Amino acid sequence: MSLDALQKYSLQELKLIYRTLHAALPLNPELMDAALLDDLQRHLMARARDEGVDVTLHAQWAAWLGEAPSLRGL
Numbered sequence: 001m002s003l004d005a006l007q008k009y010s011l012q013e014l015k016l017i018y019r020t021l022h023a024a025l026p027l028n029p030e031l032m033d034a035a036l037l038d039d040l041q042r043h044l045m046a047r048a049r050d051e052g053v054d055v056t057l058h059a060q061w062a063a064w065l066g067e068a069p070s071l072r073g074l
Contacts, residue, residue: 006043015065018044 006014018040025031044065045055053064 006040011047012066014040014044019065019067 018037021031021034021037021040031037045061048055048061048064051064053060055061055064
């Protein structure tokens with residue numbers, strides 16, 4: 001899939017789909033090799049970098065994606 005094809009979808013929709021697929025990885029490890037998930041991640045990372053997010057820092061990347069804060073340690 002061309003990354004340009006993802007441009008026609010809303011950013012919020014793409015983030016939701018990515019979070020949903022990423023959360024499904026433990027039960028569906030074959031998703032790790034899915035080209036669609038890889039393309040979606042690359043597209044979202046490029047968008048995040050354009051907005052000044054350091055995607056190498058998990059906390060920044062997760063916050064930009066809109067992930068709920070972890071409850072570990074509470």
